[in-house]
Amino acid sequence: MGEVYFEFVQIGQQMRVSAIDADTNTEVVVIAPVSATRPQMQAVVLAKLRRKLATSSDAPSPSAPGKFA
DSSP, X not given: OOOEEEEEEEETTEEEEEEEXXXXXXXXXXXXXXXXXXXXXXXHHHXXXXXXXXXXXXXXXXXXXXXXX
């Protein structure tokens, strides 16, 4: 895993945190309370991204034809 982009969007009393792996364009999202610190939120979403990348080695590539949800 190389560069990772983070996005934080507050929705009421919750924070939507996204992490995107720049190499694979894989994205994961977590919802956290706004009372959590930014490093706590990043640690959780980064762990989720690492887990997804480790288990999705047999997933289709982003350049494969078709639609993916």
